[in-house]
Amino acid sequence: MNQTARVQRATLKRRALSWVWRFAVLAIILGLLATIIFRANVIDLFHIDSNSMQPTINPGQSIAVDRRAYKHSDPQRGDVIVFDGRGSFLPYAKASFADDLLGALSLTDTGSKYVKRVIGVGGDTVECKGTPCHVTVNGQPVDEPYLFDGDAPSEQAFSVQVPEGRLWVMGDHRSTSKDSRSLLGASGGGMISIERVTGKATNIIWPLDQRSAIH
Incomplete structure (x- = not known):
């Protein structure tokens, strides 16, 4: 093989390697974009650090959050939801367009996300009176x-x-949960705006041996 042929072969090899690297980088970028879009619009993930939802959800578990659940309907009583607490649980924290956008795309964790159970919806009267105290909605236990x-x-x-x-x-672990009850005197009265709901918690997905549906 003469010198010219060796040079041509080496050049072709470099070009082939360059295309392989470009394809690999493009595949990684497309994969990341697909993951971001999927989490922003279909199923998101949320890691549990608090014990406020025990025994339904325990610290250390990760849950799937269905972002499609409330596209055409509102949360219902009994649903376990994930929401942005700014303006309610964090009454004086201001929401910004940038934070909302990054949060929607799952590109940042603002530290303002919570998971709780819906007890009352718009128009409901929610009460807990007497000894012992029992929760009622519109007068019904x-x-x-x-x-x-x-x-x-x-x-x-x-x-x-x-x-x-x-x-x-409210949280399922009532004696430890900081929820709507804790914020009655604050701005917003501990009430969550439906617009701040990320989605419905549907399944425990991690650890694998603890996978189950959330009820």
């Missing part, structure tokens, strides 16, 4: 089999009227 063993429905008495477009939420 709420059956709560999901409560943490040994917990009372609430150790704090309350009576609230939920405005339209808002939600009254």
Whole structure:
């Protein structure tokens, strides 16, 4: 093989390697974009650090959040939801367009996401009166089999009227949960705007041996 042929062969080899690297980088970028779009529009993931939803969801678990659940309907009583707490659980934290966009694309964790159970929706009267205190919605007792063993429905008495477009939420581990009850005197009264709901928590997906549907 003469010198010219060797040079041509080496050049072709370099070009082939260059195309392989370009294809690999493009595949990685497209994969990342597909993941971002999927998490922003279909199923997101949320890691649990708090014990406020025990025994339904425990610290260390990761859950799937269906972002499509409320595209054409509002959250219902009993749903477990993930939401942005700015303006409610974080009453004085201001939401910005940049944070909303990055959060929607799952590109940042603002530290303002919470998971709780919907107890009352717009127009409901939610109360807990008497000793022991039992939660009622529009005067009807709420059956709560999901409560943490040994917990009372609430150790704090309350009576609230939920405005339209808002939600009254509580954790299943009532004795440790900081929820709508804790913010009655704050701006927004602990009521969650439906617009701040990320989606419905549907399944525990991690650890693998603890996978189950969320009810």
